[in-house]
Amino acid sequence: MRRPTRFGAAARSEPVRLGVSPGRSAISVVAALVLAATTGGCRGMTSTRPPIHPNPSMFHQPKARPQSESDFFYDGASMRQPVPGTVARGELREDRAFFEGKDPKGDDLVHSPVATTPELLARGAERFQIYCRPCHDARGDGKGVLAQRGGVPTTSLHDPKVLNATDGHIFNVITNGQGLMPSYRWPIPPEDRWAIVAQVRHMQEQRRAEGAGK
Numbered sequence: 001m002r003r004p005t006r007f008g009a010a011a012r013s014e015p016v017r018l019g020v021s022p023g024r025s026a027i028s029v030v031a032a033l034v035l036a037a038t039t040g041g042c043r044g045m046t047s048t049r050p051p052i053h054p055n056p057s058m059f060h061q062p063k064a065r066p067q068s069e070s071d072f073f074y075d076g077a078s079m080r081q082p083v084p085g086t087v088a089r090g091e092l093r094e095d096r097a098f099f100e101g102k103d104p105k106g107d108d109l110v111h112s113p114v115a116t117t118p119e120l121l122a123r124g125a126e127r128f129q130i131y132c133r134p135c136h137d138a139r140g141d142g143k144g145v146l147a148q149r150g151g152v153p154t155t156s157l158h159d160p161k162v163l164n165a166t167d168g169h170i171f172n173v174i175t176n177g178q179g180l181m182p183s184y185r186w187p188i189p190p191e192d193r194w195a196i197v198a199q200v201r202h203m204q205e206q207r208r209a210e211g212a213g214k
């Protein structure tokens, strides 16, 4: 036989009332409406005001925003530098010839370190159209829109200066810019810069061939 617990005994002697008194039910309805209006009602709707956080928990915490000052670090900046000597994955740039167009002595490479293949030339021709044509024009004569409309003196890529320049020099002009020409270091990765150098050489050769045929 089960021993009646205190709870069991009470439940038997006095039936549990499931209903709530009218006053209480009105309060709970209002409370539910307020909760719905403050939290649920705003879901999926846009508002210019910041959202209401009944429980702010981790939304408001001390944290360093980008470019902000810091009392904590000695240099007063919240943004930290990588540990000296750190190399991010895929960012090892030991191959000076490929990444800088220089030989070990620091002189511009005479010849590109990348072999010229049909694929490289196709890529270079495409990249040239995107990045160089606006100023140097499709044939490299330096008569692009910038020269036409802005009167900017743009070097012809068939100028003896460029014909006699080393591949490394052209690579470095693309990388760092020169005079009025901006740097294309960030938009054009090194392999594409070499592809463009190959394309410039190809265009120069074509022009030479045209001249010889006349």
Ligand code: HEC
Pocket: 128, 131, 132, 133, 134, 135, 136, 146, 152, 153, 154, 155, 157, 161, 162, 165, 170, 173, 174, 178, 179, 180, 181, 182, 184, 196, 200
């Ligand atoms: C926004 C216009 C512009 C674009 C784009 C541009 N160039 Fe130039 N480039 C110039 C101007 C202007 C000069 C003349 C620079 C000066 O003031 O000496 C120049 C000069 C050069 C020279 C001659 C450098 C020397 O030794 O005097 C080379 C080579 C060259 N550009 C290659 C390129 C290649 C390759 C590209 C495409 C990746 C390119 N440029 C894209 C404007 C441009």
